[in-house]
Amino acid sequence: MEYPAHILIVEDDAKIAALLKDYFVAAGYRCSHVADGHAALEQARGGGIDLMLLDLMLPGLDGISVCRGVREFSQLPIIMLTARVAEIDRLLGLETGADDYVCKPFSPREVVARVRVHLRRSMAAQGPGMPAVATPLPAAAGASAQAGLVVQREQMRITLDGVVLALTPVEFRLLAELIAHPQRVFSRQQLLDLSHEDQRDTSDRTVDSHIRNLRRKLAARAECLQSVYGVGYRFEPALAA
Numbered sequence: 504m505e506y507p508a509h510i511l512i513v514e515d516d517a518k519i520a521a522l523l524k525d526y527f528v529a530a531g532y533r534c535s536h537v538a539d540g541h542a543a544l545e546q547a548r549g550g551g552i553d554l555m556l557l558d559l560m561l562p563g564l565d566g567i568s569v570c571r572g573v574r575e576f577s578q579l580p581i582i583m584l585t586a587r588v589a590e591i592d593r594l595l596g597l598e599t600g601a602d603d604y605v606c607k608p609f610s611p612r613e614v615v616a617r618v619r620v621h622l623r624r625s626m627a628a629q630g631p632g633m634p635a636v637a638t639p640l641p642a643a644a645g646a647s648a649q650a651g652l653v654v655q656r657e658q659m660r661i662t663l664d665g666v667v668l669a670l671t672p673v674e675f676r677l678l679a680e681l682i683a684h685p686q687r688v689f690s691r692q693q694l695l696d697l698s699h700e701d702q703r704d705t706s707d708r709t710v711d712s713h714i715r716n717l718r719r720k721l722a723a724r725a726e727c728l729q730s731v732y733g734v735g736y737r738f739e740p741a742l743a744a
Contacts, residue, residue: 507531507532507533508532508533508553508554508622509532509533509534509535509551509552509553509554510527510532510533510534510535510552510553510554510555510556510618511534511535511536511537511543511546511547511552511554511555511556512524512527512534512535512536512537512556513536513537513538513539513540513542513543513555513556513557513558513561513566513569514536514538514556514558514584515538515539515558515560515561515562516558517538519607520536520538522611523556523611523614524536526611526612526614526615527615527618530615530619532618535552538561538562539561539562539563539564540561540562540563540564540565540566540568540569541563541564543555543557543561543564543569543573544564544569544572544573547572547573547576547577547579548576552579553579553580553622554579554580554581554582554618554621554622555573555579555580555581555582556582556584556614556618557569557570557581557582557583557584557601558583558584558585559583559584559585559586559587560585560586560587566583566584566585567599570583570599570600570601571599571600573600574599574600578669578670578671580602580621580622580624580671580672581600581601581602581603582601582602582603582604582605582614582617582618582621583601583603583604583605584604584605584607584609584614585604585605585606585607586606586607598712598715598716600671600716602621602671602672602673603617603621603673605617621672624659624672651663651664651724651743652678652682652724652727652743653665654678654679654682654683656679659672659675660675661675661678661679661682663721663724668720668721669720670717670720671716673698673713674713674716674717674720676697676698677694677697677698677710677713677714677717678717680694680697681728681736681737681738682738684738685737685738685739685740686737686738686739686740687737687738688731688734688735688736688737689735689736689737690734690735691708691710691711691734691735691736693735694710694735694736695709695710698710698713710735710736714728714730714736721743724742724743726739726742727739727740727742727743729742
């Protein structure tokens with residue numbers, strides 16, 4: 504994919520949106536702005552967006568509803584902006600498929616850095632607005648496999664019985680690492696470190712949210728992600744067969 508990447512800012516505060524847009528343009532990105540959730544969904548459906556910066560509190564259709572709506576048809580990277588710092592709000596945002604969150608007030612430079620990280624992780628492998636609908640795909644040469652689950656790290660892709668799983672970048676990293684080390688017990692903190700390479704301070708409870716999402720996407724194979732009480736999680740290949 505050719506740069507500059509296209510960032511969609513979904514923010515009803517015009518001053519915040521203008522400030523972010525100035526920083527993104529200065530960093531070399533293309534940037535668009537909409538002020539409500541319905542317009543955000545319309546733009547996402549139209550394609551051509553590489554990442555969505557999404558405010559939680561929006562008129563008409565809030566950020567959580569927008570995120571859920573986007574995840575019905577796309578794995579577009581989404582970073583939530585929120586002034587609601589309660590843990591339940593953070594978890595709720597991640598459970599709906601958001602890749603990350605930033606709490607207000609924030610440093611615009613930090614937001615640009617977060618965006619750069621997520622674009623680097625997802626753009627080359629997945630492309631903008633990859634459909635969430637699973638599509639049959641042949642396994643790549645050299646891909647690792649466990650009981651029908653094939654990890655293609657270079658393509659940042661995991662297939663189940665030859666069908667692509669619609670995973671966010673964080674979900675891909677977690678599941679790929681668990682599959683690569685069958686029966687090994689990972690603590691929540693270890694999985695948190697694996698899922699967020701920038702080592703920012705994030706509650707390890709967010710790992711539970713990502714595991715729930717992964718179990719839902721694995722459907723009948725969900726039991727292969729085993730909880731280890733008081734510690735974390737492990738991958739059991741026999742239960743994925």
